[in-house]
Amino acid sequence: xxxRETPRSHRMVVLAGYLIAFIxxxxxxxxxxxxxxxxxxxxxxxxxxxxxxxxVRLERSAVETARQNGLDVMTAEASTAGDSATQIxxxxxMINHGVKGITLDPANATALVPVVKKARxxxxxxxTTNTSLAPMTAANATYETDNLQxxxxxxxxxxxxxxxxPAHIAMLDxxxxxxxxxARHDGFLRGFGIVEGDPQIVGSALTMGNAETxxxxxxxxxxAHPDINMIYTINEPAAEGAxxxxxxxKRDVLVTSIDGSCSGVRAVADGTIxxxxxxxxxxxxxxxxxxxxxxxxxxVKPSGFHNTGTVLITDHPVAGVASMDSKWGLQNCWxx
Amino acid sequence: MGTTELLGQVKMxxxxxxxAKAPWPDATEAAVPGAAGLRxxxxxxxxxxxxxxxxxxxxxxxxxxxxxxxxxxxxxxxxNLSLIAQQSVVTGTLALGQTLVILVSGIDLANGxxxxxxxxxxxxVASHGDVMLSMALGFVACVLVASLNGLVIAQLRLxxxxxxxxxxTIVAAAARLYSQSQxxxxxxxxxxxxxxxxxxxSVVLTYGTMLWIALTLVLGYALNETPWGIHVYAIGNSPTxxxxxxxxxxxVVFSVYALAGxxxxxxxxxxxxxxxxxxxxxxxxxxxxxxxxxxxxxxSLFGGRGGVAGTFVGTIIVVALENGxxxxxxxxxxxxxxxxxxxxxxxxxxxxxxxx
Amino acid sequence: xxxxxxxxxxxxxxxxxxxxxxxxxxVAMEGAEFELARGEILAVVGDNGAGKSTLIKxxxxxxxxxxxxxxxxxxxxxxxSPLDARMVGIETVYQELALANQLxxxxxxxxxxxMRKPGVLGAVLRQLDKxxxxxxxxxxxxxxxxxxxxxxxxxxxxxxGQRQAVAVARAAAWGRKxxxxxxxxxxxxxxxxxxxxxxxxxxxxQGLSVVLVSHSMPEVFAIADRIHIHRLGRxxxxxxxxxxxxxxxxxxxxGALPADAVVSAALSPANAQGFA
Numbered sequence: 019x020x021x022r023e024t025p026r027s028h029r030m031v032v033l034a035g036y037l038i039a040f041i042x043x044x045x046x047x048x049x050x051x052x053x054x055x056x057x058x059x060x061x062x063x064x065x066x067x068x069x070x071x072x073x074v075r076l077e078r079s080a081v082e083t084a085r086q087n088g089l090d091v092m093t094a095e096a097s098t099a100g101d102s103a104t105q106i107x108x109x110x111x112m113i114n115h116g117v118k119g120i121t122l123d124p125a126n127a128t129a130l131v132p133v134v135k136k137a138r139x140x141x142x143x144x145x146t147t148n149t150s151l152a153p154m155t156a157a158n159a160t161y162e163t164d165n166l167q168x169x170x171x172x173x174x175x176x177x178x179x180x181x182x183x184p185a186h187i188a189m190l191d192x193x194x195x196x197x198x199x200x201a202r203h204d205g206f207l208r209g210f211g212i213v214e215g216d217p218q219i220v221g222s223a224l225t226m227g228n229a230e231t232x233x234x235x236x237x238x239x240x241x242a243h244p245d246i247n248m249i250y251t252i253n254e255p256a257a258e259g260a261x262x263x264x265x266x267x268k269r270d271v272l273v274t275s276i277d278g279s280c281s282g283v284r285a286v287a288d289g290t291i292x293x294x295x296x297x298x299x300x301x302x303x304x305x306x307x308x309x310x311x312x313x314x315x316x317x318v319k320p321s322g323f324h325n326t327g328t329v330l331i332t333d334h335p336v337a338g339v340a341s342m343d344s345k346w347g348l349q350n351c352w353x354x
Numbered sequence: 355m356g357t358t359e360l361l362g363q364v365k366m367x368x369x370x371x372x373x374a375k376a377p378w379p380d381a382t383e384a385a386v387p388g389a390a391g392l393r394x395x396x397x398x399x400x401x402x403x404x405x406x407x408x409x410x411x412x413x414x415x416x417x418x419x420x421x422x423x424x425x426x427x428x429x430x431x432x433x434n435l436s437l438i439a440q441q442s443v444v445t446g447t448l449a450l451g452q453t454l455v456i457l458v459s460g461i462d463l464a465n466g467x468x469x470x471x472x473x474x475x476x477x478x479v480a481s482h483g484d485v486m487l488s489m490a491l492g493f494v495a496c497v498l499v500a501s502l503n504g505l506v507i508a509q510l511r512l513x514x515x516x517x518x519x520x521x522x523t524i525v526a527a528a529a530r531l532y533s534q535s536q537x538x539x540x541x542x543x544x545x546x547x548x549x550x551x552x553x554x555x556s557v558v559l560t561y562g563t564m565l566w567i568a569l570t571l572v573l574g575y576a577l578n579e580t581p582w583g584i585h586v587y588a589i590g591n592s593p594t595x596x597x598x599x600x601x602x603x604x605x606v607v608f609s610v611y612a613l614a615g616x617x618x619x620x621x622x623x624x625x626x627x628x629x630x631x632x633x634x635x636x637x638x639x640x641x642x643x644x645x646x647x648x649x650x651x652x653x654s655l656f657g658g659r660g661g662v663a664g665t666f667v668g669t670i671i672v673v674a675l676e677n678g679x680x681x682x683x684x685x686x687x688x689x690x691x692x693x694x695x696x697x698x699x700x701x702x703x704x705x706x707x708x709x710x
Numbered sequence: 711x712x713x714x715x716x717x718x719x720x721x722x723x724x725x726x727x728x729x730x731x732x733x734x735x736x737v738a739m740e741g742a743e744f745e746l747a748r749g750e751i752l753a754v755v756g757d758n759g760a761g762k763s764t765l766i767k768x769x770x771x772x773x774x775x776x777x778x779x780x781x782x783x784x785x786x787x788x789x790x791s792p793l794d795a796r797m798v799g800i801e802t803v804y805q806e807l808a809l810a811n812q813l814x815x816x817x818x819x820x821x822x823x824x825m826r827k828p829g830v831l832g833a834v835l836r837q838l839d840k841x842x843x844x845x846x847x848x849x850x851x852x853x854x855x856x857x858x859x860x861x862x863x864x865x866x867x868x869x870x871g872q873r874q875a876v877a878v879a880r881a882a883a884w885g886r887k888x889x890x891x892x893x894x895x896x897x898x899x900x901x902x903x904x905x906x907x908x909x910x911x912x913x914x915x916q917g918l919s920v921v922l923v924s925h926s927m928p929e930v931f932a933i934a935d936r937i938h939i940h941r942l943g944r945x946x947x948x949x950x951x952x953x954x955x956x957x958x959x960x961x962x963x964x965g966a967l968p969a970d971a972v973v974s975a976a977l978s979p980a981n982a983q984g985f986a
Contacts, residue, residue: 031510069635074535224686229537230629230636234441235680241434242426242681255537255633262629266549266558281539354536580836581824584813588821591810598808600793600822658812 059314060090061307062112062120064105066148067096070227072253072277072299073123075352076148079303080121087311092117099196102129109133112142119143119310121303127152127197143313145320147306148299149197158313159320161306165198165276168295168328169205171339172274175293176248177210178336179272185210186245189222190235190260192252199252202276206250220246225256232259240267248272254282254294261290278331280354283347286331293332293341299352302326410703411651411667414696418671422678429678433556436563438670438677443548443562444469444628444637446669447621448644449651450573451500451614453665456648457577457590458610459657460507460514464499464522465618466640470633471529472496472622476545477538477632485542493619499525500615501608508607522641529634540630548627562627569620574662586610590657646693647672650700671696719978720784723748723888723919724800729768729778738764739775740943745978746888751910751920753930756940757963762923763892765940769921770802770890771795782887799886805893807877809865816840816847816861819880850883851876854912871902875909882913889913890921895929907933927956936975939963950975 061084065077077093084091092115094108102125110133112120120142124130131151134144143158150160176185187210192199212218220243223235232255240246240263249271251257257275264271275282278296285291309320329350330341342350423430448465455462476492499521506517540546548562577583585606588596597603626632651668653660672693679689716727726744731737739761746752756762767773769780771789780787782798789795792802809818820843826832827839847861856875858868865873874894881889891910895903903926910933914920924930930937931951939946939962946962947969954972961967 028510031506031512068530068535069638071535221680221683223680226638228636229631229633230444230625233629234676237437237441238677238680241437241677242428242683244428255631258631259629281537354534575835579838581826581838582836584817584821584824584838587813588810588817591812592808594806595808595810596821598792598804598806600796658810 058088059118060092060112060116061310062092062094062109062115062117063307064108064112064120064122065093065095066123066125067098067101069098071279071353072297073148076123076299076303079300080147080307081303083304083307087307089307089311096125099193100125102126105130106133109137113137113140117142118314119145119307121306121310122146122157123148124151131156143310143319145306145309147302150323154323159309159322159324161302161309161324161326163297163302163328164325165201166205166208167325168276168297169202169207170209171205171295171328171330172250172276172293173206173209173211174339175209175330175332175336175341176206176250176272176274178339179292179334180248183247185218186220186243186247187218188236188239188243188246188249189219190225190232190239190249190251190256191222192225192227192256194224202252203250206274225252225259227253228255229259229262232256233263234259236260236263237267240264240269244269246271249274251275253277254279254285254291257282257291257294258285261285278329278347278351280348280351283331283344283351286333286347287344289333292334293330296327296329296331296347296351298326298350408652408661408664408667410700411664411671414650414699415667415671415674418674418678422674422682426678426681428681431556434677434681436557436559438674439563440549440558440560440628441677442669442673443560443566443624444621445640445643445647445672446566446666447569447617447624448640449647449665449669450569450662451617451621452644452648453651453653453660453662454573454577454586454610454614454617455514456645456653456655457586457657457660458607459590459593460607460610461518461645461655462500462503462611462614463515463518463641463645464503464525465518465614465621465644466637466642467522467525467529468496468499468615468618469621469625469640470637471499471525471532472619473625473632473636474529474533474538474634476622476626477540478533480540480542480545481538485544488542489545489623492622493616496619496622497612497615500618501612504608504611504615507611508604526638533632533634535634537631537633537636540626540632545623545626546630548624549630550627560627562624565620566624569617570662570666573617577661582606582609587658590659592658643672646697650693650696652700652704654704655701717978718781718784718786719745721748722746722781722978723750723783724769724921725781725784725978726769727779729765729775729780731764731768731773731775737943739768742778742940742944744769744780744938744945745948745976746919746921747936747977748919749914749917750935751914751922751933752936752938753934754921754923754938754940755925755927755930755959755963760940760963761943762940764943766802766890766892766921766923769795770800772802796884800888800890801881801885802890803874803877803881803892803894805896807873809873809877811866812864814862814864815851815858815868815876816844818865818876819843819847819850819861819883823884846883850879853916854879854882854909856909869902871898871905874898874902874906878906878909878913882916882918885918888919888921890923892923893925894922895924895926903929927959930959931956939969941965947972947974948976949973 063077063080066073068074081091092112096104105125120137122144124146134156137144146157146160148162150162151157154160191203194200194203207213221239223239225231225235249260251260254275254277257273261273273291275291275294278294282294286294305324313319330339331344331347332341333344335341428434448469451465452462472492472495475495476488479488479491503518503521506512507514548565549560551558551560577586585601588601589603589606593603647668648665650671651664653664675692676689722745724746729739729742731739742765754762768775771792771794787798825839825843827837831837844861856879895906910920934951936948936950937959938948941963949972958967958972962969962972
């Protein structure tokens with residue numbers, strides 16, 4: 019029987035594959051080297067999935083701060099929400115490469131603890147950003163938004179704005195096993211002065227934190243409960259989507275959100291969103307990296323919980339709840 | 355025009371030579387080999403009923419609607435029904451392309467990402483001004499990537515699962531790189547026109563819904579009334595048999611993936627009509643939703659059986675489940691369980707009836 | 711050793727001379743001769759590995775020989791693909807039958823050669839003329855005496871014998887000159903085999919010439935007008951079942967008996983003697 023030769027076309031594909039791989043590695047190596055003249059040490063920056071522009075901004079802030087200070091930078095990200103495996107592997111690689119410090123936005127509060135302990139044992143400074151480990155002290159320090167406080171702020175504002183009007187609330191959440199999501203949800207309830215299961219909450223739905231799922235969820239809730247007159251949303255894209263649903267249904271619903279992205283603040287300015295709570299990812303990344311630099315330079319290790327700030331942004335301020343207007347918001351927002 | 359076939363002028367031999375009829379066994383015997391007992395006695399009537407692949411899904415749809423109308427008073431009103439129609443257009447249009455691919459024994463894991471790429475390209479180009487250009491480029495992006503899939507699968511014979519999985523990863527990342535993970539609000543009326551339509555009180559018949567129905571009918575015609583359609587089904591049955599009969603298998607399979615890309619482009623337009631924001635992190639599970647709609651609709655994953663009528667019903671089932679469960683206040687995780695169970699039921703029914 | 715002098719005979723449905731095919735060092739076919747008389751049923755027999763399928767593929771256009779020439783009705787032909795063979799009027803029924811199981815009988819009969827409606831509907835909208843295709847399918851089945859419930863039955867609901875019948879009916883419907891059948895009864899039971907053989911006779915009565923590849927001696931002797939014995943990549947002999955015993959055919963097949971020890975039934979003088 020004649021030997022079955024690999025068709026020429028198959029071989030070309032394999033060759034092309036190798037070529038692409040080599041080029042990819044080459045490009046990666048070329049861009050991996052730092053820009054600054056003073057290369058002092060290597061820092062690792064581990065972030066969550068880049069599908070979320072918040073994490074994109076946070077990572078970029080950390081990387082920029084590091085580069086501006088002449089550090090070498092290694093980065094890694096979770097591929098999806100909850101993907102701790104990628105982060106663990108990345109940290110192990112960073113330990114091998116001799117990083118002196120790591121900023122970590124953990125995909126899972128408990129799963130990352132062992133590898134962080136391993137890193138700290140070799141003298142690496144590890145700080146968490148955006149959300150902390152369990153226990154929080156597993157890392158040297160943490161730089162995050164107090165998401166519970168964010169929820170409380172927006173809840174209190176909403177309660178004050180509604181006044182004596184009976185509230186029919188819809189909650190558009192993200193997966194509530196996510197720490198941030200749960201904290202905001204609980205904070206809102208506390209701020210509004212209600213507990214889980216309160217009859218004022220007429221409906222709730224889970225979204226993916228983006229516009230199209232926010233829209234679908236809002237449409238379905240409005241269809242079942244046309245009396246909804248205010249909503250809590252996990253973030254501004256979900257709020258935006260919900261707004262389309264509200265507009266299409268020709269209703270008047272108060273929309274609240276959290277995040278403080280520039281597009282979100284613009285939505286506050288044009289009245290789509292009633293109020294939102296701003297986070298400061300740029301500050302977060304900067305503070306985290308600077309803390310590590312200080313520790314490596316002066317030996318002063320960072321510690322404790324550092325609140326990077328929450329500010330209520332609205333053009334309809336209420337008594338008893340501090341806030342800034344959308345103009346200020348546009349000057350301090352992150353993202354596009 | 356007489357009995358002229360597609361290739362050349364080969365006529366089928368005129369069957370006017372009469373021959374003495376010879377005895378031949380009645381076709382009713384041994385029609386369904388290998389069955390016994392209860393299965394056998396159930397099989398015949400079930401086979402007759404389910405001769406149309408869309409019967410099962412239709413029954414499921416009726417059951418679902420009946421149940422929801424009992425649990426939620428607002429489910430069956432016209433406003434909600436028109437809402438379900440609007441919510442179906444994106445998955446539905448994606449699922450039309452997916453139906454084609456699955457009919458030739460393939461699968462497309464990249465279709466959601468391709469659609470998102472289309473929206474992002476259109477959104478970003480439109481934000482700089484030229485709307486017509488943005489539509490053209492979005493369309494081209496979708497068809498180009500889908501055609502690339504088709505080339506690799508039809509010509510290089512790489513497995514569809516692996517190819518489209520790889521393409522999904524590449525395209526999703528490319529869309530995010532291109533847009534820097536930011537979304538583009540859509541200001542153009544033309545880009546978002548499919549979200550508008552005729553309003554009759556609480557009922558909105560969007561152009562998007564009309565387009566979805568029209569596309570379903572067109573694809574249904576192509577699959578059922580043209581030689582190309584027969585060839586698609588033949589290839590799904592057996593590519594060897596098709597080839598031995600002169601069907602240009604490589605060409606047809608490529609055309610399937612490329613045409614699917616056209617539907618993905620329409621799906622992108624539908625998405626912008628539904629939600630006038632081009633979001634690179636949107637529709638992350640749309641590929642699986644489209645596959646679910648196709649499978650629940652009765653199209654066999656092995657190819658060669660099923661069609662767009664079933665997909666139409668399957669899409670509505672998937673959407674109605676989310677709509678009804680959310681309104682009933684049931685956790686969306688239960689919706690996923692329900693959908694998954696329906697998929698297994700659909701595939702199981704396919705197997706049990708001995709189709710494959 | 712006789713040097714064959716080959717002469718084309720236009721009265722023969724098919725002829726071939728010097729067919730050769732090598733796959734690297736493997737010789738699949740070496741100087742094979744072939745002749746098929748008009749209106750006859752010619753059985754092609756040979757042991758496993760004798761090269762029967764290579765010969766058949768060359769005649770069916772599924773394979774391009776390295777050298778040699780095929781003639782149809784005395785005219786030289788060149789097949790670059792099975793489609794070319796079909797154009798000349800040669801239809802083949804492969805062992806796998808090449809039927810699409812979930813399509814129905816009529817759709818299979820016209821697979822790859824669908825009829826479209828006349829006028830705009832057919833030309834622009836490319837609409838199938840299902841009614842006419844079904845009518846023709848019904849007619850063809852009727853003329854060959856094949857009874858099925860409906861031409862709208864899916865192939866998967868038919869028995870093995872019925873499927874074979876459909877495949878043969880398809881080839882007979884489209885074939886204008888020659889129908890090649892590759893082991894049509896290999897997967898069938900006794901009764902269904904008999905029915906297929908009857909069908910083949912009716913195909914011949916419709917005016918077609920039949921090439922029948924078979925492993926079954928009783929079958930060959932029951933139906934064939936002549937028997938082409940293939941051995942070691944070439945034709946060993948062509949004999950008539952009337953003038954040879956079954957055991958002798960088998961002996962020539964295996965080489966136990968030299969080809970010139972049996973009475974040749976070759977029609978064309980140069981095809982008279984192969985090499986033992």
